[in-house]
Amino acid sequence: MGTYVYAITAADHPLNLDGIAGVGDPAAPLRTVRAKGLTAVVSDAPESLRAKRRDLLAHQGVQSRLMADGAVLPMRFGLVGGDDEQVAAVLEEQHDSYTARLEEVGGRLEYHLKVAREEDDLLREIMRESDEVRRLNDRTRRSPGAHQDKMALGELVAREVQARQERTGSELVERLAPAAERSAVAEPTKTHFLNVSFLVPRERAAAFSEAVHKEAGRRGDAYTFSLHGPLPPYSFV
Numbered sequence: 001m002g003t004y005v006y007a008i009t010a011a012d013h014p015l016n017l018d019g020i021a022g023v024g025d026p027a028a029p030l031r032t033v034r035a036k037g038l039t040a041v042v043s044d045a046p047e048s049l050r051a052k053r054r055d056l057l058a059h060q061g062v063q064s065r066l067m068a069d070g071a072v073l074p075m076r077f078g079l080v081g082g083d084d085e086q087v088a089a090v091l092e093e094q095h096d097s098y099t100a101r102l103e104e105v106g107g108r109l110e111y112h113l114k115v116a117r118e119e120d121d122l123l124r125e126i127m128r129e130s131d132e133v134r135r136l137n138d139r140t141r142r143s144p145g146a147h148q149d150k151m152a153l154g155e156l157v158a159r160e161v162q163a164r165q166e167r168t169g170s171e172l173v174e175r176l177a178p179a180a181e182r183s184a185v186a187e188p189t190k191t192h193f194l195n196v197s198f199l200v201p202r203e204r205a206a207a208f209s210e211a212v213h214k215e216a217g218r219r220g221d222a223y224t225f226s227l228h229g230p231l232p233p234y235s236f237v
Helices: 053-067 084-093 095-105 119-129 131-142 147-179 202-219
Strands: 003-010 031-035 038-044 108-117 182-185 194-201 223-231
Touching (some): 003 053, 003 084, 003 095, 031 084, 038 095, 084 095, 108 119, 131 147, 147 182, 147 194, 147 202, 194 202, 202 223
Antiparallel strands (some): 108 194, 108 223, 182 194
16 A cells, blocks of 8 residues: 655645545545655555546645645645655655745646637638638539549648637737746647646736636637636646
8 A cells, every 4th residue: 555645845834634534435544744844745545546526526625725824736646655755755855846846836826727719710710811711612612523622621721720729829828928927838628729727826816817807708709718726736846
């Protein structure tokens, strides 16, 4: 049985974990591992651990409670060390790095933003603005058997879609950046062309949410903005 790691904090961080239990069924009691001015909040690791809702909520619950009292380095779900001694050894070995990261995320929250756009709206824009797309589209309509033109049209539209989504994503990140401290762009999803996290000072959280709301209104109904947070700063540790 290994040691399941939830988060790392400074040694003087309050540990108000009464009523909070860890992952597993039955839920594992929490404990701490301390070394060189750092504390890891841990529990015994279950025999088999999967990303079930109960365990995900337990993992996040521990981190949320810790975040309420100060800077936390949240560990990804499922991180297991060999034992407490191994966890302590890592705290000692990575002390300087962990301490620097705690200073970076102190008083800051993560917000995760995904943005999608209606496909028909984007295709209408491409048809309206691209002379070459209109030309090829007209040729394929007049000659339904023109397979080369159909292939060329499909490839051109795909390139236009990607280029416009990348450009719009960059514009959105640039417009929201002044309301945040840092950003981390991840790979787009199948349905969202923008998948980005922002590190936001706690005192600017309301202003950041308002900036996202205003940008969504400016873009119109063809866009869907999905903002999640505040979250532990996974993307910045």
